[in-house]
Each structure stands twice: as C-alpha cells, then as structure tokens.
Amino acid sequence: MxxxxxxxxxxxxxxxxxxxxxxxxxxxxxxxxxxxxxxxxxxxxxxxxxxxxxxxxxxxxxxxxxxxxxxxxxxxxxxxxxxxxxxxxxxxxxxxxxxxxxxxxxxxxxxxxxxxxxxxxxxxxxxxxxxxxxxLSARTNVKYTYNDLARISVSLDDMLSRLEGTVAAMSDISVNIAHELKTPISRLRHNLLALRQDAVSISSTPNNAFFVELDRALEDSQRLASIFDALLRIAQIESGARRSRFVMLDLNNVVDTVSEIYADVAEDAQMSLISEKHFLPLMIQGDRELLIQQVANLIENALRYCPPGSQIHLRCGENLKTSQAWLEVEDTGLGIADEHKERVFQRLYRVDKSRADGGLGLGLSLAKAIAGLHYGSITLSDANPGLRVEIAIPIYHL
Structure with missing residues (x-):
C-alpha cells in the first residue's frame, strides 16, 4: 500500500x-x-x-x-x-x-x-x-515543468518529437513515390526503346528531328530512373539495413580499388588522379561496396566540375586523437562557396541549377548517408584552390 x-x-x-x-x-x-x-x-x-x-x-x-x-x-x-x-x-x-x-x-x-x-x-x-x-532523435529527457528552463526543455522535446515524425512521414512519402514511379518509368523507357527500333525498321529515311526528340526522351527517362534508384538507395542506407553486411576491411584497399578504376578516366579527361595510402592497415567495420561507391561519387564530382589540367588527390590516414580513420578527396578546381557547403548534402540540391552537366544532385547526399551508416561524418572545406572532402570513420580495435 x-x-x-x-x-x-x-x-x-x-x-x-x-x-x-x-x-x-x-x-x-x-x-x-x-x-x-x-x-x-x-x-x-x-x-x-x-x-x-x-x-x-x-x-x-x-x-x-x-x-x-x-x-x-x-x-x-x-x-x-x-x-x-x-x-x-x-x-x-x-x-x-x-x-x-x-x-x-x-x-x-x-x-x-x-x-x-x-x-x-x-x-x-x-x-x-x-x-x-x-x-532529430536528441532529447533533453526532462519530465517535470518545475521552472522556466524545465518548461522550455519539455516544449523542445515535444517540438522535436513532432518534427521527427513529420520528417519521417515526408521521407516515407518520398520513398513510396519513388518506389511507385520506378516501375512506370522503366516501362516508359522500354516502350521508347521499342518505338525507336520500330521507327528505324519502318523508315528507310528517318526523320532527323523525330529521332533527336526520341533520343532526348530516352535520355530523360534514363535520368528519371537514375534519380529514383538513387533516392531508394539513400532511403535504404539511412534505414541502417545495410549494417548487417558489415565486414572487417582495410580502407587502403578501398583507395586502391577506386584509384585503379578512375586513373585512366582522369587521364582521358586531361586530369591526374594521385592516390596516397596509409603505411599501416586501417581496419574498419563497413560495407565495401558502399564505401567504393561513396569515394567513386566524390571522384566523379571532381572530374565533372574541374577544368582540364586539374589534379585530384585521394588520400587516407588515421587520426590518433579521435581513433578514426579518414579518407580525403581534394581537387584543384573552383570549389564550393561557403553558403552552399551545407546545402549541397540535401537531396537534389545543385549549386548551379542552370548548368546541364548530367549531375543528379544526389552524389553528396548518398556520400553523407554512407558516412552516417558507418557511424562517421563527412565535411567540406576549401583546398585553396579547390574543394576538400573529408570522411571520418571509427577504427575497429581488436
């Protein structure tokens, strides 16, 4: 009692x-x-x-x-x-x-x-x-409104709970829309390809204007399919489901793989890719496929936005103070203005919306999602000149 x-x-x-x-x-x-x-x-x-x-x-x-x-x-x-x-x-x-x-x-x-x-x-x-x-999951965990600060803390927790629910609902809606539209867009692309084949087989003298517009429609459908694939992939990564695939791996091997893939691509674009590995293994728990995709996205961004003659540096190392491995992509291009450095991580955000360079505005969003999946972080800074992108991931200690 x-x-x-x-x-x-x-x-x-x-x-x-x-x-x-x-x-x-x-x-x-x-x-x-x-x-x-x-x-x-x-x-x-x-x-x-x-x-x-x-x-x-x-x-x-x-x-x-x-x-x-x-x-x-x-x-x-x-x-x-x-x-x-x-x-x-x-x-x-x-x-x-x-x-x-x-x-x-x-x-x-x-x-x-x-x-x-x-x-x-x-x-x-x-x-x-x-x-x-x-x-948005951070809370003060104050339960009683016994003074002004406590009342503010309770109101803040209530506001964050509602905001987190709203953001989660919006994310679910965008994922559902992407999932629902992926199939009709794939079907549309298939129909356009079939139409082009039929037009080629029927017309002995193809109408140039017709084929130009048809090819443009095929490119747009491919772009839409790529956007929806990327949105679904980001949503899957942010859910944390891919952590079940984590294995022990050496970050130096990721640098080797990406460098081997993009060295010739950089040379064809009249640029140079310089890689520098750490002298010791950098063992982390992670998804090798996603980490390679993350670094590849950063290299492709540098190749897309840097002028010919630029140098791209790919490095990795260890921060002994924070017990974190770091991976860095640095270029000598134009860089990104300070007012855009945080917003470029938003989905579909582009610094220059008028530029038709083939980018989707999802590369850095995907890179940030992969860093978060690995309990890490990603930051942008000036390389003077150029842009420096640094990824930090906790080192696995035996």
Missing amino acids: DVIPRYFSKRKLLDILPAWMKSSATHQGLMFGGVALISLVLMALVTFFYVDHELKEQNYDIVKASLDRAKGLESELDDEPIEDEEILAMLASGFVLAGILVSVFSVVLVTVMTRISQKRIKRIETVLNAVAEGD
Missing part, C-alpha cells in the same frame, strides 16, 4: 501549481527570501548561544569568588562584573560569527543553484547542436 496517495505525487503537485509559481523569477525570490530568513534565524541562534556561553562563564566566576569569600579566603570581587563594553563585544563577536556562517551558506546555495541551471542550459544547447547536425 502506498504511503502517499497517487493524487499527491510529485508530477500531480507540479501540474496543479500556477505558472507564476514555476517561473525562475519566483524561484529566485523564494531562494533569496529563504536565505534572508535562515540568515536571521542563524544569526539569532549563534548570538544567543555565544552570549549565553559568555554569561555562564561570568556567572561561574562570580559564584566562585563568593564561595571563596564565604570561606574566609581572600578573593577579588568586581563591583561591576559584567561591563557594557564586554556585552557589546560579545554581541559583536556573535554577529560576526553568524555573518561568516550565513555568507558561507549563501555562497554554497547560490553555487549549487547556478550549477544546476548551467547544467540544464548546457543540456538544451547540446540538443540544439545535435539537431543542427541533423540528429
């Missing part, structure tokens, strides 16, 4: 309190009022006991002197044993001692209250930073 009924629980009590009693200003006023009251009581008690102690000593001296004189012993008995100056000195000493104790108590109380408030503010700041980095 509960000693305290349910309706007297902490949460029920906090819920029935009016809002003004749960504000920080009210709490501070109550705290200072409590400190003042405790200070007065403490000063009175200390003064009382101190003066009482001194008076008892004076009384003991008077009684002792009286007994000695009654026995015929010589004893000095002051006509005024308790002087005004002594009383004032005792009172002053008592107040000074009480003041010191009250000051220490006030400092300790204010320090504790300040540390509690700073801890709550730091927690809110941590959650906001996590959300800014894209982690």
Whole structure:
C-alpha cells in the first residue's frame, strides 16, 4: 500500500501549481527570501548561544569568588562584573560569527543553484547542436515543468518529437513515390526503346528531328530512373539495413580499388588522379561496396566540375586523437562557396541549377548517408584552390 496517495505525487503537485509559481523569477525570490530568513534565524541562534556561553562563564566566576569569600579566603570581587563594553563585544563577536556562517551558506546555495541551471542550459544547447547536425532523435529527457528552463526543455522535446515524425512521414512519402514511379518509368523507357527500333525498321529515311526528340526522351527517362534508384538507395542506407553486411576491411584497399578504376578516366579527361595510402592497415567495420561507391561519387564530382589540367588527390590516414580513420578527396578546381557547403548534402540540391552537366544532385547526399551508416561524418572545406572532402570513420580495435 502506498504511503502517499497517487493524487499527491510529485508530477500531480507540479501540474496543479500556477505558472507564476514555476517561473525562475519566483524561484529566485523564494531562494533569496529563504536565505534572508535562515540568515536571521542563524544569526539569532549563534548570538544567543555565544552570549549565553559568555554569561555562564561570568556567572561561574562570580559564584566562585563568593564561595571563596564565604570561606574566609581572600578573593577579588568586581563591583561591576559584567561591563557594557564586554556585552557589546560579545554581541559583536556573535554577529560576526553568524555573518561568516550565513555568507558561507549563501555562497554554497547560490553555487549549487547556478550549477544546476548551467547544467540544464548546457543540456538544451547540446540538443540544439545535435539537431543542427541533423540528429532529430536528441532529447533533453526532462519530465517535470518545475521552472522556466524545465518548461522550455519539455516544449523542445515535444517540438522535436513532432518534427521527427513529420520528417519521417515526408521521407516515407518520398520513398513510396519513388518506389511507385520506378516501375512506370522503366516501362516508359522500354516502350521508347521499342518505338525507336520500330521507327528505324519502318523508315528507310528517318526523320532527323523525330529521332533527336526520341533520343532526348530516352535520355530523360534514363535520368528519371537514375534519380529514383538513387533516392531508394539513400532511403535504404539511412534505414541502417545495410549494417548487417558489415565486414572487417582495410580502407587502403578501398583507395586502391577506386584509384585503379578512375586513373585512366582522369587521364582521358586531361586530369591526374594521385592516390596516397596509409603505411599501416586501417581496419574498419563497413560495407565495401558502399564505401567504393561513396569515394567513386566524390571522384566523379571532381572530374565533372574541374577544368582540364586539374589534379585530384585521394588520400587516407588515421587520426590518433579521435581513433578514426579518414579518407580525403581534394581537387584543384573552383570549389564550393561557403553558403552552399551545407546545402549541397540535401537531396537534389545543385549549386548551379542552370548548368546541364548530367549531375543528379544526389552524389553528396548518398556520400553523407554512407558516412552516417558507418557511424562517421563527412565535411567540406576549401583546398585553396579547390574543394576538400573529408570522411571520418571509427577504427575497429581488436
């Protein structure tokens, strides 16, 4: 049987309190009022006991002197044993001692209250930073609205829960749309290919304009199919399902594979691909296929946007401070302006929307999803000139 009924629980009590009693200003006023009251009581008690102690000593001296004189012993008995100056000195000493104790108590109380408030503010700041980095699952985990900071924390958690649900719903909708449209687009492309074959077989003198438009429709259908394939792949990666395929692998081997594939491609584009491996194995837990695709996307971006004569550097190494392996793709092209560095990770976002370079605007989105799948991160920075893309992945320690 509960000693305290349910309706007297902490949460029920906090819920029935009016809002003004749960504000920080009210709490501070109550705290200072409590400190003042405790200070007065403490000063009175200390003064009382101190003066009482001194008076008892004076009384003991008077009684002792009286007994000695009654026995015929010589004893000095002051006509005024308790002087005004002594009383004032005792009172002053008592107040000074009480003041010191009250000051220490006030400092300790204010320090504790300040540390509690700073801890709550730091927690809110941590959650906001996590959300800014894209982690909508971060929460303050505050349950009771007992003051302003707690009320803000609860409101923040509620807002993030709704936002996370909305983003998840939008992601599901986009995935469902991509999944539903993939089949008709594939069928459309198949029909266009069949139409082109029939047109070639029927017409002995093909209409150039007709075939140009038909080829353009085939290219657009292929582009749409590629976009939907990439969107579905990103959704699959972000769900974490591919972690079941993680194996131990050496990041140096990923660099070797990508370098071998794209060295000739870079040469054909009048560029050079320079790879640098770490002198020791960089063992990580990961999906080899996805990591190769991630690095390949970064190399292809550099090949697409850099002018002839550019150099592309592919490196990997280890950060001993963070126990992370890093992989870096750096080029000497035009780079990306600072205002676009965060937005380029958004799906279908392109810096120059008027440029028809064949890009889908999904390469960096896919690279970020793969980095997140491996509990890592991806960052962009200036190479002066050019762009530097760095991927960090935790190293597996035996």
